[in-house]
Amino acid sequence: MKVISTNIAKPTLISWRGKQEKTGIYKKSAPSIYLEKEGVKGDEVSNLKVHGGVFKACYLFSSDHYDYWQKRYPDLQWEWGMFGENLTVEDLNENEIQIGAIYKIGGALVQITQPREPCYKFGIKFGDQKVLQEFVEHGHPGTYVRVLEEGNVSPGDEMLLTTPSEHPITTKQFFGLLFKPSKDKDLIKIAIENESLPKYKRERLHKFL
Numbered sequence: 001m002k003v004i005s006t007n008i009a010k011p012t013l014i015s016w017r018g019k020q021e022k023t024g025i026y027k028k029s030a031p032s033i034y035l036e037k038e039g040v041k042g043d044e045v046s047n048l049k050v051h052g053g054v055f056k057a058c059y060l061f062s063s064d065h066y067d068y069w070q071k072r073y074p075d076l077q078w079e080w081g082m083f084g085e086n087l088t089v090e091d092l093n094e095n096e097i098q099i100g101a102i103y104k105i106g107g108a109l110v111q112i113t114q115p116r117e118p119c120y121k122f123g124i125k126f127g128d129q130k131v132l133q134e135f136v137e138h139g140h141p142g143t144y145v146r147v148l149e150e151g152n153v154s155p156g157d158e159m160l161l162t163t164p165s166e167h168p169i170t171t172k173q174f175f176g177l178l179f180k181p182s183k184d185k186d187l188i189k190i191a192i193e194n195e196s197l198p199k200y201k202r203e204r205l206h207k208f209l
Contacts, residue, residue, distance in 0.1 A: 001159035003105065004063045005088040006033040007081030008043040014124050023121045027081030032154040035108040035147045040086050054146055055113045055198045061085035061142035062092035068138070073126055084122065085142060089159055094140050094172035100165030100196035107151025109162070113196050115141035115175040136179050143171045146196065167194040183208040 007027035013020050024044030034041040035058050045052035061083045070078050080088045087105070094115070102111045118136070123129035135141065169190045177183055177191060188209055192202045 001092055002090045003087055003153060003155050003157045003159065004090050005029045005080030005155055006031070006153055007086055007088065008033055008040060009081075009084075011044045014121065016120060016124065023124075025084040025121050025125050027084055027086070029080050032106075032152050033086060034150070034152050035105075035110065036150050037147050043086065056144040057147045058086045058110065058145050059084060059116060059142060060087045060089050060092060060145060061116075062094075062140065063088050063090045064092070065138075065140050072134070073131075076126065082125075083116075083142065084125075087153065092142070092159070094143070094175070095170055097143055097171050098165040098168045099171060099174055099191075100167055100194050101161060102148065102163035103145075104160045104162050105151075106153035106157035107149075108147060108153055109149035109151070110145035110147055111196055112165070112171065113144045113146050114198070114201065115143055115171045115178070117141070117178065136175075139172060139175060141171065141175050165194070165196070167191075169194060177205065185209055 006029065008030050009024040009027045011022045011024065012026045014023050037057065038054055039045055039052045039057055097112055099112050099114065102109060118132045120129060123132050167190050169187055173187055174191060177187055185208065188205045191197060192205055
């Protein structure tokens with residue numbers, strides 16, 4: 001896996017249900033970014049309840065899926081960072097990336113935490129709220145990471161596995177647990193033991209056992 005683009009955002013005003021609010025989803029390519037423990041240096045995070053923080057310090061999305069989405073939304077202005085990701089990564093595969101696994105990227109050490117769950121701001125950027133359901137159905141949400149060691153990341157840096165997950169569940173499998181009506185109880189048991197996931201998410205899964 002290789003970093004194709006590093007992206008950050010300045011605050012952008014949007015209108016939602018008659019109110020104006022800020023968002024950081026409009027990412028632009030930067031020469032490099034610096035990963036800090038609770039976010040990316042200089043990157044706009046407008047709602048700390050759903051973005052940023054220890055378990056969502058940096059968002060990664062695969063460049064492999066751009067072609068699929070560009071064909072569905074050809075009238076948009078396409079560029080790296082389109083999905084609000086800080087790191088656009090070549091060959092990032094949600095069927096293989098496991099929650100809890102640790103990777104070296106440039107000067108940073110990161111741990112896979114959880115897939116991205118789309119919100120209305122994603123729909124605003126794409127010009128149609130139906131994209132949220134399409135994103136869920138496509139099943140390739142990218143992943144957030146926790147930053148274990150801060151450092152600089154640049155395009156061309158490799159994403160190298162250093163430590164496998166102790167409770168292996170892929171980001172795609174966990175994404176399915178979040179959105180599929182039928183829950184795999186064996187996967188739930190693995191997920192609730194995985195401390196790389198936020199505690200509140202693991203607690204919510206208990207009711208399905």
